[in-house]
Amino acid sequence: MGTNVEQKAFTIVENGTIVTPRGFTAGGLHCGLKKTSRNDIGAIRCDVPATAAAVYTTNVFQAAPLKVTRESLSNGRLQAVIVNSGNANACTGQQGEEDAYAMRTAAARELGVAEEDVAVASTGVIGELLKMDAVHSGISGLPAHMGKEEEEAEHFSQAILTTDLVKKEACVAVEVNGKTITIAGAAKGSGMIHPNMATMLAFMTSDAVIGAEALQRLLRQATNHTFNMITVDGDTSTNDMLVAMSSGLAGNEELTVEHPDWKAFAAGFTYVCEVLAKAIARDGEGATKLVEVQVTGAVSDESAQAIAKTVIGSSLVKSAMFGADANWGRIIAAVGRAGQPVNPETVDIRLGDISVLAQSRPVVFDEEAALAYLQTDTVRIVVDLHHGKGTATAWGCDLTYDYVRINAAYRT
Amino acid sequence: MGTNVEQKAFTIVENGTIVTPRGFTAGGLHCGLKKTSRNDIGAIRCDVPATAAAVYTTNVFQAAPLKVTRESLSNGRLQAVIVNSGNANACTGQQGEEDAYAMRTAAARELGVAEEDVAVASTGVIGELLKMDAVHSGISGLPAHMGKEEEEAEHFSQAILTTDLVKKEACVAVEVNGKTITIAGAAKGSGMIHPNMATMLAFMTSDAVIGAEALQRLLRQATNHTFNMITVDGDTSTNDMLVAMSSGLAGNEELTVEHPDWKAFAAGFTYVCEVLAKAIARDGEGATKLVEVQVTGAVSDESAQAIAKTVIGSSLVKSAMFGADANWGRIIAAVGRAGQPVNPETVDIRLGDISVLAQSRPVVFDEEAALAYLQTDTVRIVVDLHHGKGTATAWGCDLTYDYVRINAAYRT
Numbered sequence: 028m029g030t031n032v033e034q035k036a037f038t039i040v041e042n043g044t045i046v047t048p049r050g051f052t053a054g055g056l057h058c059g060l061k062k063t064s065r066n067d068i069g070a071i072r073c074d075v076p077a078t079a080a081a082v083y084t085t086n087v088f089q090a091a092p093l094k095v096t097r098e099s100l101s102n103g104r105l106q107a108v109i110v111n112s113g114n115a116n117a118c119t120g121q122q123g124e125e126d127a128y129a130m131r132t133a134a135a136r137e138l139g140v141a142e143e144d145v146a147v148a149s150t151g152v153i154g155e156l157l158k159m160d161a162v163h164s165g166i167s168g169l170p171a172h173m174g175k176e177e178e179e180a181e182h183f184s185q186a187i188l189t190t191d192l193v194k195k196e197a198c199v200a201v202e203v204n205g206k207t208i209t210i211a212g213a214a215k216g217s218g219m220i221h222p223n224m225a226t227m228l229a230f231m232t233s234d235a236v237i238g239a240e241a242l243q244r245l246l247r248q249a250t251n252h253t254f255n256m257i258t259v260d261g262d263t264s265t266n267d268m269l270v271a272m273s274s275g276l277a278g279n280e281e282l283t284v285e286h287p288d289w290k291a292f293a294a295g296f297t298y299v300c301e302v303l304a305k306a307i308a309r310d311g312e313g314a315t316k317l318v319e320v321q322v323t324g325a326v327s328d329e330s331a332q333a334i335a336k337t338v339i340g341s342s343l344v345k346s347a348m349f350g351a352d353a354n355w356g357r358i359i360a361a362v363g364r365a366g367q368p369v370n371p372e373t374v375d376i377r378l379g380d381i382s383v384l385a386q387s388r389p390v391v392f393d394e395e396a397a398l399a400y401l402q403t404d405t406v407r408i409v410v411d412l413h414h415g416k417g418t419a420t421a422w423g424c425d426l427t428y429d430y431v432r433i434n435a436a437y438r439t
Numbered sequence: 440m441g442t443n444v445e446q447k448a449f450t451i452v453e454n455g456t457i458v459t460p461r462g463f464t465a466g467g468l469h470c471g472l473k474k475t476s477r478n479d480i481g482a483i484r485c486d487v488p489a490t491a492a493a494v495y496t497t498n499v500f501q502a503a504p505l506k507v508t509r510e511s512l513s514n515g516r517l518q519a520v521i522v523n524s525g526n527a528n529a530c531t532g533q534q535g536e537e538d539a540y541a542m543r544t545a546a547a548r549e550l551g552v553a554e555e556d557v558a559v560a561s562t563g564v565i566g567e568l569l570k571m572d573a574v575h576s577g578i579s580g581l582p583a584h585m586g587k588e589e590e591e592a593e594h595f596s597q598a599i600l601t602t603d604l605v606k607k608e609a610c611v612a613v614e615v616n617g618k619t620i621t622i623a624g625a626a627k628g629s630g631m632i633h634p635n636m637a638t639m640l641a642f643m644t645s646d647a648v649i650g651a652e653a654l655q656r657l658l659r660q661a662t663n664h665t666f667n668m669i670t671v672d673g674d675t676s677t678n679d680m681l682v683a684m685s686s687g688l689a690g691n692e693e694l695t696v697e698h699p700d701w702k703a704f705a706a707g708f709t710y711v712c713e714v715l716a717k718a719i720a721r722d723g724e725g726a727t728k729l730v731e732v733q734v735t736g737a738v739s740d741e742s743a744q745a746i747a748k749t750v751i752g753s754s755l756v757k758s759a760m761f762g763a764d765a766n767w768g769r770i771i772a773a774v775g776r777a778g779q780p781v782n783p784e785t786v787d788i789r790l791g792d793i794s795v796l797a798q799s800r801p802v803v804f805d806e807e808a809a810l811a812y813l814q815t816d817t818v819r820i821v822v823d824l825h826h827g828k829g830t831a832t833a834w835g836c837d838l839t840y841d842y843v844r845i846n847a848a849y850r851t
Contacts, residue, residue, distance in 0.1 A: 355566075
């Protein structure tokens with residue numbers, strides 16, 4: 028399945044991690060917030076204060092760490108991120124807020140950076156207070172575990188996972204004025220599952236020279252086309268957070284929207300977001316496959332986005348994908364209830380390259396070929412509305428017995 | 440679980456059916472549209488032209504019968520409804536439209552009513568043309584099967600079912616100026632399932648004297664608080680249709696909004712809608728229980744409706760209900776993403792009478808009592824936002840292994 032962003036503009040760095048861009052170290056360890064011995068606290072540190080940007084959950088209920096991170100980010104600068112898993116520090120009131128500030132203070136002290144340059148993120152169970160003894164002992168131990176090696180980046184990546192089955196990482200290189208800029212990211216998230224909400228967290232690092240406003244704008248744009256276009260079950264967490272930091276150590280001319288290499292940088296940045304987002308969708312709880320929905324011919328890109336998200340979010344479509352069922356009736360029904368302008372007479376639907384509906388009329392297709400295609404681990408649903416020039420792509424996964432098992436089995 | 444409408448205003452007619460109100464006959468038989476020998480065509484007929492009203496699916500893709508019914512209803516009058524199951528006559532183009540008109544013509548002829556007084560409804564697979572031979576033979580046979588007996592109403596009810604496990608019927612009596620008015624309804628629907636879309640159809644009969652505009656207004660209001668507040672999986676069909684007919688044979692003073700007994704009539708009418716809607720929710724595919732979400736303290740009723748529907752539509756909440764898991768974190772997360780004004784500090788959540796969240800903080804509750812309550816077949820989630828006076832109730836069901844089995848197993 029091809030990516031949506033121009034690939035020629037950048038090169039993929041195999042085995043690149045969040046410490047590949049110049050200036051970053053990372054690490055993680057187990058401090059006792061998870062019941063298992065898996066890592067549950069980690070940090071990313073930049074050698075210099077980095078330009079920074081972030082986007083947060085739109086949920087009305089926002090966990091305490093988000094408040095602290097917003098405050099730190101108000102000057103567009105960060106030098107470190109401290110993250111714990113095992114406890115989301117959400118619905119924890121005044122004490123939770125004090126704990127999030129205490130995490131920031133301890134991380135700043137141990138990592139040797141200014142308090143207002145530290146972001147805080149948490150993921151795990153909600154409604155329980157953080158065990159601050161464990162948090163403090165973990166943070167004290169972090170400096171000895173921070174480094175620039177692949178292994179140390181791996182320890183960080185493990186520290187942010189909860190029920191994720193696989194790590195999500197990506198790294199690319201872009202040429203800007205003959206300087207090589209590296210962009211990397213690490214993410215976690217597999218739907219809102221056990222232990223309560225599997226928050227989506229993503230951390231991006233880069234060594235580009237770029238202003239905070241330009242980085243914020245790019246992060247928001249890229250998020251709108253990637254992280255905001257995935258759905259596992261439509262639920263959003265109180266703790267979702269994406270943070271980007273750019274060290275500036277590549278020494279390029281400052282990247283602005285007017286810079287001739289802006290498009291290449293934006294393409295590389297967006298590609299990293301897309302790889303992480305698709306990895307989260309594929310790792311959705313109980314999922315057996317990645318499902319991609321491409322909508323073309325909508326009245327606008329926004330309209331195409333709304334339709335693509337309605338299709339990918341349909342429990343009936345998701346169940347059909349699990350059953351490898353070429354059930355175009357469910358797809359067209361989802362298109363029709365998205366609340367968007369659609370000409371009911373001009374819709375085409377394809378499953379991969381197999382046409383199943385043309386001009387809103389059923390097409391006789393090879394059922395065996397369709398079954399074989401839908402049994403692969405990556406399925407593309409293409410909807411062409413022939414009603415405008417808007418396009419969008421959304422990603423999700425199938426709805427399986429395991430989804431129900433995982434989500435019905437919690438706590439009881 | 441109590442109903443939302445004032446019960447004193449009307450009395451429930453046990454074993455009442457759509458032929459209980461004066462003037463109506465009904466019937467159904469098997470004509471060959473279903474592969475089994477179950478009934479697949481049926482009709483309701485009124486002795487006199489009846490005041491009529493209808494609401495239709497909001498899906499952009501509307502099946503051919505809806506066009507025909509809209510046309511018949513343009514004068515606010517109907518004398519018969521012809522319904523088939525086994526084939527939805529949707530996505531069938533020009534031929535489908537001609538077939539729907541042919542169904543209307545045949546029904547008018549055989550039932551001895553004017554063509555423009557016949558509504559047409561279909562449910563079943565989409566994208567296939569109706570077998571018109573079977574339809575015509577069925578309609579020819581109908582007059583001999585029409586009657587006022589409970590058995591004949593039952594034959595009609597069976598003819599509109601697809602994968603429904605149980606018939607959905609309700610009947611009440613209301614006093615208006617000392618005259619007894621009867622209101623009844625029959626419905627089908629259990630989510631959009633095999634054979635493709637289990638359309639929601641509901642037919643209401645009454646013998647009240649009432650104008651078409653007043654009936655239309657009441658039907659829409661009642662629908663907004665009942666049928667529009669249920670969700671099985673969030674998907675809507677191309678064929679959903681609710682039709683109400685009132686014969687006027689009770690001989691009461693014409694009911695208008697100003698009539699002193701209007702409230703009683705509206706309460707009875709809404710009660711019938713609510714019973715049918717809840718029966719559909721409880722019969723959702725794979726469901727083991729009815730889930731009711733009551734939202735109070737929202738800024739408006741509309742806001743409360745949006746929040747209630749987001750909670751009842753959450754796959755995570757539905758899975759938790761299947762697992763009898765008192766997982767308030769998922770409930771509050773759904774409340775928070777509904778896009779409605781909420782004070783994040785003042786939310787209470789109860790499961791039945793068990794308080795699990797008060798003023799947005801976790802409450803220590805009796806886990807065993809909560810488990811026992813959530814294992815019953817009717818569960819109520821109460822969300823009090825303490826943020827206004829808006830209230831709403833929504834109904835749905837749990838998300839189970841059987842939902843996935845039913846929906847993944849179709850066609851393949």
